[in-house]
Amino acid sequence: MTRTRPAACLVVAGVLAWVGVAVAQVVEPARQVDLLLTGGAVVTMDAAGRVIPQGAVAVAGAEIVAVGPAAELGATVAAATTIDTSGQVVLPGLVNTHTHAAMVMYRGLADDLALLEWLEEYIFPAEAQTVTPEFVRVASELAALEMIRSGTTTFVDMYYFEEVVAEVAAAAGLRAVLGQTVIQFPVPDAATPADALARADAFIQAWAGHERITPALAPHAMYTLDEPTLLAVRDLARRHDVPVLIHLAETEDESRIAEERHGTTPTGYLDAIGFWGPSVLAAHGVWVSAADIDILRRHDVGVSHNPESNMKLASGTAPVPAYLAAGIDLGLGTDGAASNNDLDMFEAMRLASFLHKLQARDPRAVSAGDSLRLATIGGARAIGLESEIGSLEPGKRADLIVVSMAAARQTPMYDPISHLVYTTRGDDVVTTVVHGRVLMRDGRVLTLDETAVLAAARRLAVDVSEAVRPAAR
């Protein structure tokens, strides 16, 4: 329905222009909007893949009200705030479908280790000794800063004290799907799965109906939860109608465990117990068979592909071309910064294209356009928010970013979509808008005190170093 609006605007604009020539005095007043981004290429990511070379996007309140050529919008709207995007590229905000935001505090703490050594000697001890609500607050603010700076407008999170992540994301202006972790063993915010479920219940009720924060449940994985807990999570999620976020088939070890314990794949096991449903988002999905992909498709499960994490941790290569061919709702994620080591979705896009070209032995596989779709509308579909975000179309929420293309490494520019994926960095994002609110303008973050956030993180890093000191040489 909303797709017809731009065409209608063009007709109105045309008539106004004609009338304007004939009787200048009777020109109708321009439509009043709050924000107009105008002059630069607009990469809409709509169904037609429309790119408007000199385009504009008009925003009223939290909503996109018009997308079109700059000249036409300039004639039909009057904006309280106008941002000149000449020479830049405007696109939908990026959707990071899998992260553990607070783990930015562990980035670079330990790398290049065997998985068990990394987890058991560094990450688990650090988490056991340092994860508190205050840690999660400082760390999530650092992550929010990094995401706003690098063009992520929606993130999907799995961690502890998720109510603190919610407070930080809400205040920073980000959109988020936030999953309270449920896991079989004691963790910083819950001694038992029952405690975690109770925390999750309270969290969901506290944040239900928020315009940008979607509370969710995050059962860790099939190998770290027993069947009664997995089903309790499923039932609680259905009762509240909230998303479920789970790690799936990330490593070959997980496949081996599923085979040993249940005689099937991780995907097959979760199918057998009736876990799957359309509000589930599965992260990684590396070790899946054709039958597994069919299970995911039948239950309309979203999948988050994390190429950098899968490479750095040597987990394996997810069958992205097969997911795309099957019509799976596939998004991109960075994973936590302990295993990446950053939250830059532009890197995730570039790596998705690079990795699957190599894997398929075909340079045509997973084009720049494919990766950009995964990071925008694909991610939106994977989390069931495609009617609200993921493309620049009238009626959708105004979640958008502006990318500079002025650097030497971006010169010349023949095709903005190629450049967005193959030469752009998160740092090229100059302006970030979520829900109609400008979170960063011309490189200045408006919703966080950057200096204070960085200083707090550096102070906290001392505690983290102490926590892992016995393990380090």
Place this chain on the structure above:
Amino acid sequence: MTRTRPAACLVVAGVLAWVGVAVAQVVEPARQVDLLLTGGAVVTMDAAGRVIPQGAVAVAGAEIVAVGPAAELGATVAAATTIDTSGQVVLPGLVNTHTHAAMVMYRGLADDLALLEWLEEYIFPAEAQTVTPEFVRVASELAALEMIRSGTTTFVDMYYFEEVVAEVAAAAGLRAVLGQTVIQFPVPDAATPADALARADAFIQAWAGHERITPALAPHAMYTLDEPTLLAVRDLARRHDVPVLIHLAETEDESRIAEERHGTTPTGYLDAIGFWGPSVLAAHGVWVSAADIDILRRHDVGVSHNPESNMKLASGTAPVPAYLAAGIDLGLGTDGAASNNDLDMFEAMRLASFLHKLQARDPRAVSAGDSLRLATIGGARAIGLESEIGSLEPGKRADLIVVSMAAARQTPMYDPISHLVYTTRGDDVVTTVVHGRVLMRDGRVLTLDETAVLAAARRLAVDVSEAVRPAAR
């Protein structure tokens, strides 16, 4: 020998400090140097892998004269220019062992295509119609700008009109090994291989003995040259004692051609005709057997690994762990920006680690330290310049860069080497020094007029677009 200098300085400093307390008037004057970078972590990349947390590097003329703790150097040298590197990281300038610098003008011109379509419908027509000395000048200045900005201090180039690349590199202050292309078919600067050899001969004589520019020969590949030409190149290179740069075993097609024509591998064929020698640098080396690696090792051939190009063009995965195990002099390269799409050696490092961890199914493979070695001292060895560059040690040329670690995505920092490889971008380089000359300071490039270079490149891009228009949709 030179390694003993810092220790001697410490003794002198200690004595001076003691004398200073006793009889202030007779303190000896500090050693006069031209440039002191002091305060930040110094990652030396020396044989011991020394990292000095608060370090300093002193430069006199083109040479590094001291490397040590900031407090000690501060007491022993007096510098004409001091650069405060507190909170930053100082490391050797990066060595890009394989590029076609001028191809920055074709970045993003055509992506995601089958190899033949990409070459025959885009790159070859564009080159045939646009490559002139003036094109190479504008394009090489753009590339030089990008390299200085992203911390590459030495680049190894294969292209046409290489004498123009030499002029640009010399003026911009970069160090370079520049190979004049020799190929069997007509190209923009030579109608025949004999023409190309004559051009190369003149080029080598014109630039012999330059302090930063090493002229070289660049026979394109074993499948684009006949045996007499390959041997003529070898002989000319031996006569002038200059390096030889060649593409080797980049694609499976090249292996197939070698097998069909010569019944062996590309490496084996070049061995059989007596082509190999210690001054040869082979780019890519993807399709090599254990026997091929042994051939390369026996002849002390350097190899340039180009992970991004190999992934994006779906060429295959070079056996980097096997090269390292065999003790091959291995460097990293970006390849040309038409197939990458940039010249950022930090990306090359990150991808080298990511790719080979995944390929080896081992997260310990190709550590951050390994990739940093490839990009510095490894590249220096691959081009035979290890006595001059590749590490920060007294007696070596002062080729070094300073990297900011202030960004949110770099916070906190537990380990500078992890951060240099896993979270740093070329854009984080703030200061670039080559041969003792400051080419960029605090983000301002001093040896090129950035605005003019970018404007000229954008004007030239119009011609490039025209040249490929018939091929585009």
